[in-house]
Amino acid sequence: MALPKYTEPHYRIWHYFYLFVCGCVFFFLIAPLFVIFPLSFNAEEFLVFTDGMKRLDPDAFSTRWYKDMVYGTKNPWGLAAKNSFIIAIFATIGSIILGTLAALGLSSRHMPYKGLIMAILISPMIVPLIISGVAIFFFMAKAGLAATHLGIILAHIILGTPFVVITVTATLSGFDHSITRAASSLGSNPFNTFMKITLPLILPGVISGGLFAFVTSFDEVVVVLFLAGLDNTTIPVQMWTGLREQLSPTILAVATCLIILSILILLTAELLRRRSERLRGINR
């Protein structure tokens, strides 16, 4: 944003200082992520930029840590990735189904005790994770579900549904209920009305809530640490173990893959947000 010509010098200086501060903060936010990227291609086992890397010597770079991640015999990443995806996918499906239904009920103006119920439904988001972890662990241990995939999936549904409830409720806030009434008056049954009218319109909200649920599950480590046995290890648990014991470049290779995944998720979320705003007629 350009300053008008008549700006006095000291405001001009102040303005550039402000832009400089903003630039520093943006740098602080984003730069740490990009440190991982080059270091994961380090040919050496150290986690510092070697002299070769500083000279951009091709020999100083290699993909050995990526090979180690995929083929390494002692590496648990294969199993962890498989578990992570299975758990995250089922947890997302569960969160979407339960969360969307609840959001539909909550956004009805006939809903009794709306405030109280909303508070209960989004409580897993507000209660510190460590407390959720302790409580869920006690439940799963009693139910005999500790150290099972099912137990972890259920735990992640608990943590993921608030996001779906919030995003879908937000989408429904601009929803014109007369179109569902129009469908019913034309003879459509409630299920058909939902599938053909409501769902397509709230789909962006459902999917972005689902993305939140997926990321929450995929990234969740506190609760899994309490629940997981050796067979249910996930990527975050492996990273946690790795970071505690010894920072190896293989972890950076995994981290790079996760950053790429998060870029993909970010792009999807942005596209959905824009589409949703267009569909709901919000012009900016």
Place this chain on the structure above:
Amino acid sequence: MSSEQKILSTDGIPLEESLKQAEKKNKIKAFLLVTPLLLFLIITYIIPIADMFSRSIDDKMVTNMLPKTYKAMEQWDGKELPSEEVFKAFYLDYKILVENKTAGKLQTQLNYEKNGFKSVLKKLARKQKKFEEGNYKEQIMKVHKRWRNVDYWRAIKRRAPSYTYSKYLKGVDMYSNEEGKIVQVAENRRIHRILWSRTLEVAFFVTLFCFLMAYPIAHLLATLPMKYSNLLMICVLLPFWTSLLVRTASWMILLQQQGLVNDFFVWIGLVTNDNRPEMMYNKTGTYVAMTQILLPFMVLPLYSVMKTISPSLMRAGKSLGATPGVAFFKIYFPLTIPGIGAGCLLVFILAIGYYITPALVGGASGTLISNQIAYHMKSTLDWSFASAMGLMLLTGVLVIYWIYNKLVGVDNIKLG
């Protein structure tokens, strides 16, 4: 139309009634949609949290291990040594525990109550095999002189109730002493109070740093033209979507002694190469990493509020003679207060329960109350203490959340 004449709907039912019925039907329909999730959360989440409370005050273990003793002790006034009856009951209870190999638990529990209990109980376990029938008081007192000390018997009696609030006292470094008075533990053992104050301190400063950094960039994002601000928004959203562990890992690399931050400090001549400062495994590491990780949670609510403030307000203020500084503090800043409240409380609540990052970059002096809870859950297995501390933390968070609700309203939570 007279007021007594009722309007009828097509099927002959009064309209008022049929509307009421429809209303009721809609209510049930809405409630049924919410029911699956509500039930699921109540069973798997809300009840277990409530269960943490009963777990934290539960003290049935000792009571159940010494049933006969406590029955016999009912008449004992606690002033002098108990009667033969109590000694006999204790002998019989303890014998069963030794035979079942569960005496160790009792030894540990009673040792918490009175130091030195473990050794006398162990000695009793060895000696009591040779006990003869009758006159147990004499025989037990002969095993160790501490059995003649009435304090030890009072310690047993103190554990008689099935419920205790001692775990909560322990959480704030207090305990109830032999006379039943609540006192503080010795000064060098007050670890929990340090942790609570450190947690509050870290949460407060992280919130402050986040606010100071987020305010200018949220303002920039809200005032720039769309095509630039969308691009810059990625800088906020990408860390937001990236795994917490990845971001912590990158800080571990940056802050290590041979890391880039130290390299930079050496390069600009701030420190010499030989004494690079330790920036990780202490509070500095916790502050830096947590501020960066929680910053998006401050930027997003601030941005969504600033977006709604019309730029013409500031222009109007300036045209009426306000300097930019005055216009900012009198017009712009008050309008952003809802966003500041939302962001600060969101970051504060998240920071107060932080666990992973402090555990990895915090070292011993950077650990927070959550780490202590996890430690008792996984290492010492003192689950009732972990529950008690968890509930104390939860109470704090709920109070903050209540304020948040009063100031901003729960419905105003926005994601991205």
